[in-house]
Amino acid sequence: NAGVTQTPKFRILKIGQSMTLQCTQDMNHNYMYWYRQDPGMGLKLIYYSVGAGITDKGEVPNGYNVSRSTTEDFPLRLELAAPSQTSVYFCASSGQGPYGYTFGSGTRLTVV
Amino acid sequence: AQTVTQSQPEMSVQEAETVTLSCTYDTSESDYYLFWYKQPPSRQMILVIRQEAYKQQNATENRFSVNFQKAAKSFSLKISDSQLGDAAMYFCAYRSAPEGAQKLVFGQGTRLTINP
Numbered sequence: 001n002a003g004v005t006q007t008p009k010f011r012i013l014k015i016g017q018s019m020t021l022q023c024t025q026d027m028n029h030n031y032m033y034w035y036r037q038d039p040g041m042g043l044k045l046i047y048y049s050v051g052a053g054i055t056d057k058g059e060v061p062n063g064y065n066v067s068r069s070t071t072e073d074f075p076l077r078l079e080l081a082a083p084s085q086t087s088v089y090f091c092a093s094s095g096q097g098p099y100g101y102t103f104g105s106g107t108r109l110t111v112v
Numbered sequence: 113a114q115t116v117t118q119s120q121p122e123m124s125v126q127e128a129e130t131v132t133l134s135c136t137y138d139t140s141e142s143d144y145y146l147f148w149y150k151q152p153p154s155r156q157m158i159l160v161i162r163q164e165a166y167k168q169q170n171a172t173e174n175r176f177s178v179n180f181q182k183a184a185k186s187f188s189l190k191i192s193d194s195q196l197g198d199a200a201m202y203f204c205a206y207r208s209a210p211e212g213a214q215k216l217v218f219g220q221g222t223r224l225t226i227n228p
Contacts, residue, residue: 031214033215033216035218040121040220040221041220041221042116042118042203042218042219042220042221043203043216043218044218045215045216045217048215058215088155090157092157094214098145098162098164098209099162100147100149100159100162100205100216101157101159101216103156103157105154105155105156106155106156108155
């Protein structure tokens with residue numbers, strides 16, 4: 001019963017490098033999300049998806065891209081990493097109805 | 113846009129005592145859901161309790177209960193018989209009820225310390 005799986009758990013990037021954060025869920029949820037959590041702060045929505053092939057921007061989308069080719073996978077792409085992107089990134093999924101999210105365990109990203 | 117405010121950055125309580133964490137929110141919607149999440153040092157986000165706005169009865173989950181005041185747009189979390197394992201960041205979150213993207217809006221969090 002994996003739930004939401006995020007990889008990697010930790011990563012250090014140099015300024016200007018790119019990387020993809022992977023997210024996979026096995027609950028057949030239609031909705032998937034990417035959030036970032038800066039130190040001592042709440043979570044802010046980067047991008048979300050309501051189903052395969054459909055994505056939309058959240059509150060803080062600049063510097064990121066996403067795709068949703070399957071129900072299970074929702075990778076987050078960072079292009080030209082900047083120190084401001086140092087954060088903890090959470091992927092989450094949810095089904096229909098009054099339920100909360102199922103979260104992944106997070107990725108701690110440091111850009112130096 | 114909806115906003116969620118947690119006015120207590122930090123709280124502490126003696127083990128076995130009761131503590132209440134505050135949360136207020138701003139919305140023009142009448143139908144929505146509210147949540148409390150716990151984030152221990154492991155970083156994992158754990159759902160503690162949820163409340164549906166159309167329900168007048170306050171939600172309860174074992175030692176955790178809420179005081180939902182819809183008119184005041186207030187949603188506080190009460191933890192009874194506090195345990196060392198309750199030490200964590202607690203986040204209040206809001207979600208619109210109509211089916212759709214179901215985006216959660218989070219507050220800034222309250223760090224709860226349990227003193228033995």
